[in-house]
Amino acid sequence: MQTIRTAKAMMAWSSAHHREGVTIGIVPTMGALHAGHRALIRAARLSCDAVVVSLFVNPAQFGPKEDFSRYPRKLKADTALCAKEGVDVLFAPPVGEIYPDGFQTTVSTVKLAHRWEGERRPGHFDGVATVVTKLLTLVRPTAAFFGQKDFQQAVLVKRLVEDLNLGARVIVSPTVREADGLALSSRNVFLTPGQRRAATVLFQALKAGRAAIRAGGRSGANIQQVMRKTLVAEPLASLDYLAVCDPDTLEPLAQIRDRAVLLGAIRIGEIRLIDNLLVTC
Amino acid sequence: MQTIRTAKAMMAWSSAHHREGVTIGIVPTMGALHAGHRALIRAARLSCDAVVVSLFVNPAQFGPKEDFSRYPRKLKADTALCAKEGVDVLFAPPVGEIYPDGFQTTVSTVKLAHRWEGERRPGHFDGVATVVTKLLTLVRPTAAFFGQKDFQQAVLVKRLVEDLNLGARVIVSPTVREADGLALSSRNVFLTPGQRRAATVLFQALKAGRAAIRAGGRSGANIQQVMRKTLVAEPLASLDYLAVCDPDTLEPLAQIRDRAVLLGAIRIGEIRLIDNLLVTC
Numbered sequence A, B: 001m002q003t004i005r006t007a008k009a010m011m012a013w014s015s016a017h018h019r020e021g022v023t024i025g026i027v028p029t030m031g032a033l034h035a036g037h038r039a040l041i042r043a044a045r046l047s048c049d050a051v052v053v054s055l056f057v058n059p060a061q062f063g064p065k066e067d068f069s070r071y072p073r074k075l076k077a078d079t080a081l082c083a084k085e086g087v088d089v090l091f092a093p094p095v096g097e098i099y100p101d102g103f104q105t106t107v108s109t110v111k112l113a114h115r116w117e118g119e120r121r122p123g124h125f126d127g128v129a130t131v132v133t134k135l136l137t138l139v140r141p142t143a144a145f146f147g148q149k150d151f152q153q154a155v156l157v158k159r160l161v162e163d164l165n166l167g168a169r170v171i172v173s174p175t176v177r178e179a180d181g182l183a184l185s186s187r188n189v190f191l192t193p194g195q196r197r198a199a200t201v202l203f204q205a206l207k208a209g210r211a212a213i214r215a216g217g218r219s220g221a222n223i224q225q226v227m228r229k230t231l232v233a234e235p236l237a238s239l240d241y242l243a244v245c246d247p248d249t250l251e252p253l254a255q256i257r258d259r260a261v262l263l264g265a266i267r268i269g270e271i272r273l274i275d276n277l278l279v280t281c
Helices: A007-019 A035-047 A075-084 A124-139 A151-163 A186-190 A193-199 A201-214 A220-232 B007-019 B035-047 B075-084 B124-139 B151-163 B186-190 B193-199 B201-214 B220-232
Strands: A002-004 A024-029 A050-055 A089-091 A105-109 A143-147 A169-173 A237-245 A259-268 A271-280 B002-004 B024-029 B050-055 B089-091 B105-109 B143-147 B169-173 B237-245 B259-268 B271-280
Touching: A002 A007, A007 A024, A007 A089, A007 A124, A024 A035, A024 A124, A035 A050, A035 A075, A035 A143, A035 A169, A050 A075, A050 A124, A075 A089, A089 A124, A105 A124, A105 A151, A105 B151, A124 A143, A124 A151, A143 A151, A151 A169, A151 A259, A151 B105, A186 A271, A193 A201, A193 A259, A201 A220, A201 A237, A201 A259, A201 A271, A220 A237, A220 A259, B002 B007, B007 B024, B007 B089, B007 B124, B024 B035, B024 B124, B035 B050, B035 B075, B035 B143, B035 B169, B050 B075, B050 B124, B075 B089, B089 B124, B105 B124, B105 B151, B124 B143, B124 B151, B143 B151, B151 B169, B151 B259, B186 B271, B193 B201, B193 B259, B201 B220, B201 B237, B201 B259, B201 B271, B220 B237, B220 B259
Parallel strands: A002 A089, A024 A050, A024 A143, A050 A089, A143 A169, B002 B089, B024 B050, B024 B143, B050 B089, B143 B169
Antiparallel strands: A105 B105, A237 A259, A259 A271, B237 B259, B259 B271
């Protein structure tokens, strides 16, 4: 496995591989890799000739009061995991390679960027859209792999790639969970044992919503109420939002027809957690 | 010469030519081609194996009160000019190919987009940045050719291409002028004969500024005053702005050191005209 640190070297690698007709898969990450990332890497490894994992804690997608500086960084373990999974390139650029002096361009998916996570984290999705655009223009992958856990991000990236003709297939892999259902997240390490136990309530709430739909419930407001009830029973969790949405536009559904995504965000102490479930009726 | 109308066909053409190792030049235009565009096509023809001229009157770069609907459209003459100049592909997509249903992504070069033309034409440069990004991802050219007449646009495109790693060289060709100095523009056809005579005052003003610098003037305010004096002598012209700026950042210069760009915009009747001169001390 090769580690690449500059934009120029990344583009050169990509051009050389394109000339050979090789298919390239990219797994964009912020490092602190866990089994969820590993599932994405394996999906890429199975379907592409060459696999690039990018590892870049993107300052542009953190708000001024968010956890950029304390976001977990584990380069050594990440490198070992990538090597073991047969990754060809670990692209780990310093910030100045992605945002050099004078950098001033922002990519924004106007509608999707301003609801749910975007409403709570102003600027977050512009930061995501901009860095994903850059990763895709630097690497020019055949396919890009994202986790379902960040559902809104995945929808936004699909839109972005289509809108800007970035020419990659966007593949979304199912959320990987702990045995008790907690969605894997690099931020879970910040939870104390008590908080860790409480954190499962988000998945419980989403499952309660799914069960209510499967039992015939079709009113968005009712399903939301069902989820809310489960959630407020956990004193350590504070509700941010629980929503029943159209999986493509992420607009709230008054009435569920054939498909819905249940989106949830909670705070446990200082830690913000998100999760979601897709439901087909 | 081949005319391509869909994004998909354009990408297919580009991929096929990339596989052959061919260099591609693009000349992005809004049609109504004149000798200024022809100079860009010839520059592309000389330095690239294959030349694409795009012809797209981009609604996103016109304001609600601007001249999108009356912008001159001359597809037949444009096609003939391109064929005569040895263009390989005329890319003339309908609006729905560039902005399909659900399209919502905007590219913005934050600082450069909001001064001078951007200040007078809100949203204009976001429209330019977005469509240029799309043209470059669809065609993936080796080089892209722009006219110096739209100086701010050229600076912004250079910035954008670097920031988003779009991988094309941006070539800026000198402004082509009428015998009396008026910069060629597709909008000049709207001028009445009297307005046409008056329109040269913009170039006269810029030349007066240049002469003052060449005579040793270094104060931005003084040079601006010199240009202004020339301009206000023409009763048919109303001043929008005349500025002495840094050619890279387009920030106003209090004191000129080695290089400056003189930027000007005026209105003659309903018609807005811009021009500029680069001056090296």
